[in-house]
Amino acid sequence: MANLLTNSTFNGIRVATLGSDTNIVAGRCAWGTTTSVTGLRNTIFGYKALYGGGTGTTNTTAVGYRALYGSGTHCSSTAIGAKSMYNAYASTRNTAVGFGTLDAVSSCYNTAIGSCAGAGLTNGGSNTFVGFRAGSTIGDGNSN
DSSP states (O other), X not given: OTTTTSEEEETTEEEEOOSSTTOEEESTTTTTTOOOOOOXXXXXXXXXXTTTBOTTOBXXXXXXXXXXXXXXXXXXXXXXXXXXXXXXXXXXXXXXXXTTTTTTOOSBSOEEESTTTTTTOOBOOSOEEESTTTTTTOSBOSOO
């Protein structure tokens, strides 16, 4: 009974347990169009959430309209909110909560909470941004 919803569509919305029963996917075009997933322990909800996610993505949560939309393999990251980590590429252990947080991050160990917090960060790790647009002008930087 673990795979009752192996890959089903209800009213155009995809509901699936992809790759293994530890990946839960719900939403139109969630996790792109792939049906061959090797990642484990992922929770994906929303329109095009984790749309370009790599097949080895593990321990990742993407909730919201185009959350974690960008390509690459993401590991142990959490993106909650519309366009949270939208252009992120191959991120690891990042946490983004709010609209447009950590928009283009391609590094590790960053935390952003608040609308557009950390939106400008592309490289750099161990940053914490809290509040509306906090750190949005930092492109590269560590331990901010």
